[in-house]
Amino acid sequence: MHLYQLTLRETQEGLQKGKFSSVELVRSCLERIKELDLKIHAFITVCEEEALEQARQADKTLDHQSSTINHQPLLGIPIAIKDIFCTKGIRTTAGSKVLEDYIPVYDATVVERLKRAGAIILGKTNMDAWAHGSSGENSDFFPTKNPWSLELVPGGSSSGSAAAVASGMALAATGSDTGGSIRLPASFCNLVGLKPSYGRVSRYGVVAMASSLDAMGHLTKDVTDSAIILNIIAGKDLYDSTTPEKPVPDYLKNLKKGIKGLRTGVPKEYFVEGMDLKMKEKVREAIKVLEKLGAEILEVSLPHTEYALAVYYIVQPSEVSSNLARYDGIRYGFPRHTFGDEARRRIMLGTYTLSAGYYEAYYLKAMQVRTLIKKDFEKVFEKVDVLVAPVSPTPPFRLGEKVGDPLQMYLSDIFTVTANLAGIPGLAVPAGFVDGLPVGIQILGPQFSEELLFQVGYAYEQETKWYKRKPELK
Amino acid sequence: MKKNAKRKTQNAKLSEREVIHVAKLAGLVLNPQEVKKFQKQLSEVLKYIEILNEIETKGVEPTSQVTGLENVFREDKVGPSLSQKEVLSGVKNKKDNMFKTKAVLE
Numbered sequence: 233m234h235l236y237q238l239t240l241r242e243t244q245e246g247l248q249k250g251k252f253s254s255v256e257l258v259r260s261c262l263e264r265i266k267e268l269d270l271k272i273h274a275f276i277t278v279c280e281e282e283a284l285e286q287a288r289q290a291d292k293t294l295d296h297q298s299s300t301i302n303h304q305p306l307l308g309i310p311i312a313i314k315d316i317f318c319t320k321g322i323r324t325t326a327g328s329k330v331l332e333d334y335i336p337v338y339d340a341t342v343v344e345r346l347k348r349a350g351a352i353i354l355g356k357t358n359m360d361a362w363a364h365g366s367s368g369e370n371s372d373f374f375p376t377k378n379p380w381s382l383e384l385v386p387g388g389s390s391s392g393s394a395a396a397v398a399s400g401m402a403l404a405a406t407g408s409d410t411g412g413s414i415r416l417p418a419s420f421c422n423l424v425g426l427k428p429s430y431g432r433v434s435r436y437g438v439v440a441m442a443s444s445l446d447a448m449g450h451l452t453k454d455v456t457d458s459a460i461i462l463n464i465i466a467g468k469d470l471y472d473s474t475t476p477e478k479p480v481p482d483y484l485k486n487l488k489k490g491i492k493g494l495r496t497g498v499p500k501e502y503f504v505e506g507m508d509l510k511m512k513e514k515v516r517e518a519i520k521v522l523e524k525l526g527a528e529i530l531e532v533s534l535p536h537t538e539y540a541l542a543v544y545y546i547v548q549p550s551e552v553s554s555n556l557a558r559y560d561g562i563r564y565g566f567p568r569h570t571f572g573d574e575a576r577r578r579i580m581l582g583t584y585t586l587s588a589g590y591y592e593a594y595y596l597k598a599m600q601v602r603t604l605i606k607k608d609f610e611k612v613f614e615k616v617d618v619l620v621a622p623v624s625p626t627p628p629f630r631l632g633e634k635v636g637d638p639l640q641m642y643l644s645d646i647f648t649v650t651a652n653l654a655g656i657p658g659l660a661v662p663a664g665f666v667d668g669l670p671v672g673i674q675i676l677g678p679q680f681s682e683e684l685l686f687q688v689g690y691a692y693e694q695e696t697k698w699y700k701r702k703p704e705l706k
Numbered sequence: 707m708k709k710n711a712k713r714k715t716q717n718a719k720l721s722e723r724e725v726i727h728v729a730k731l732a733g734l735v736l737n738p739q740e741v742k743k744f745q746k747q748l749s750e751v752l753k754y755i756e757i758l759n760e761i762e763t764k765g766v767e768p769t770s771q772v773t774g775l776e777n778v779f780r781e782d783k784v785g786p787s788l789s790q791k792e793v794l795s796g797v798k799n800k801k802d803n804m805f806k807t808k809a810v811l812e
Contacts, residue, residue: 337792431773444771473778474771542755553732560733562807564796568733576734580725581748583732597758599768604761606769639750655772679772 235260236400237702240309240457243403247294247308254287254294254308254352261310261354265401268705271382273374274396276315277323278355283310286352305460307350312402314393315356316363317343317448318437322353326439327389328361329372329570330559340437341469342406342448349464354402357392361572362556363413363441365389366644369635370574377631378420379703380669384628387417393451394421399705404452404461408438410445411544412623412648415660418451419623419672422662422701424689425451426458427648429679430655431476433462434469442551445544445652454699455661455689459483462682481683491691492526497616501537502647507625510666515622518663518673518692522620525691530616534608537650539601544649545642546585546598553582577638606654609678618688619676622647623660627669651676659685662698670698719749 235257238246246252262280269275290308313319316326318336320343325331339347347353360370368376368391376391378384379399386395390407394417397405407414409427418425426449433448440446448465452458460483467480498519503512523529556579561567571579585594612619625646634641651658656679663673675688693699720728725745729736736744790803799806 334796337788337795431775470780473780474773474775476773476775536761539758539761542757545751545755546758557732561798562805563793569735571734576729576736577744577747577751579732579734580728580744581751584720584724584728584748584752587728587731594755596768597763598755599770600763600766601758601761602769603766604763606772638747639754642751 234400236264236403238403239453240306240403240460243309244305254290255284257308258283258287258310258352258354261400261402264399265354268399269401272377272379272395272399274357274376274392274399274401275312275355276325276327276358276373276392279322279353283352283354290350290352304348304350305464306346308352309350309403310352310354311346312354312357312393312396312405313343314359314390314406314408316359316408316439317406318439319343319353319356322356324356324439325373326362327359327371327373328572328575329566330568331439331565334564336437338437341434341471342465343437345465346406357390357396357405359391359393360389360574362439362552362575363389363408363410364552364574364578366412366416366641367391367629367631367634368417369631370572372572375631378628379705380421380628383630384669385420385631387420387628389413390417390451394418394423397421397423397451397453398703400702404450404457406448406450408441409447409449409652410441411548411652412645414449414451415623415648415658415672415674416644418660419662420628420670422670422699423451423453424455424458424662424693424699425449425660426462426682427651427658428462428466428682429657430652431474432657432680432682433465434472434475436469436471440555442548443555444551445548447652455659455686455693456484456487458659458689459487459686466682478680483683483686486683487686487690489687490526491522491688494527494618494688495530495616496522496527497530497532497612497619499532499534499537499612499619499621501534502621507622508627508666511622511625511627511671514664514666514671515620515673519620521692521695522688525695532612532616532619534612534650536601536604536608540605540650540653541642541646543598543601543605543653544645545581546594547602547653549578549582550586550595551582552578553580553586574638602653605650609654609656613678617677618681618684621674621676623672623674627666627671648674655679657682657685659689661689661693664696664698665701720745720752
């Protein structure tokens, strides 16, 4: 057993009991990076010296205080940060050449909270530039490979975060999810990925993609770890006025409560024609497991599901075109001719749908259908507590397979964009393998039902243990 | 009905001129090959999103945000802010400790 294979929970215990030091733990991850990242390309920046120095500091504190875990639950634990989160003094590129040399002078709120909890930043992970993509291939630097098979994409846009955690290069990693960018890579890499409710986690200091959809979350090895991190990053932030006063529960407290009698909806629109048959079978198996664990399974309908991707491809590029207008190369970064193809596509699409004469036909129409989609969920959640659905219509696909056809790439997000449009949380958990490749399911619930999603995810993963399987890497 | 749908589809297609115009509005510069490539790709996406025309939305309220929060205020208290040096740390062109830009008005 190597230290890099441990979960956050296990490292907390190990550090507390003095079984190993933070320096040993950080070294284990750094060595893993040296050994593998030339093949996988999960990191854009690795902070070796800084991480080791922080580990030495953490070890000193750990030697003196044994109750630190309550105040600093991540003390001495190395994690990776998606390169879309601003990190003070550490280059932050958003995967784009426009920000190739940008060094922020402040931390994103999520980063600040993780640091305060004692976490050590190992480095910044690769991603589709500006988080535009479902495969990681839109990175302006290099594509990240899937640790389960180097010919396949790891899923995007949090491609580097997923590959880093799946291959043991980091114990956990942050991500951002505007249309599936945490859940899709989690499911392609056999990880747990949480997209929290809109507003649950601050967006401050994160390079904005689509401001009404962006949700900050994380990719972890199991559900317990996901709850540990949400405990740290959730809650109101004065710097992001979309974070409500809503109290933050202890997400670990009721984790093991079980799911007896849980009304679980299966939306029939998520099992459409064209979905990979073996994937469908896997998701059905997962539903049977939940039933065995005591959940009551009900077929439900979300009638406007088939329109969600079209709504998303109006709302999202519109907001993208507005958010990316600030990159003028005057105050920082490089001029606009450095934007890659996908960013330019979305900027132009958004500029078009927002322009005079088209606003009502596109943007207003999309916002109205968004209301109908949101209402579909509200109605269904009167009848059921949670929904269970596939994350992706297909298993991980080959590098290069969809890069020439943007619309095909967009269709990868067909089952994930709905949660962003409705603002509800989604938890992706491993659900087994099709031809040796990971498959994920997502558990969806009403706004701010993360605690419940963790209960379901925990019960399911304890029964199935899919998350224990690791890719064979040399 | 079908004929009507087809006509709409053709209307939605972007012309090369429109692509050039939109790029200009967005401060992007495209070469002629790029104009052709983006014209095709953007038209395909615009065609796809026409599926929304199937839904009647008369009288449906638009959703622009999902929090339900409105008029979020805070106390107007002065806190620490970035120094001028920090603010200028990423700039490539500066003069007298200020950002240097092209003239807006001649």
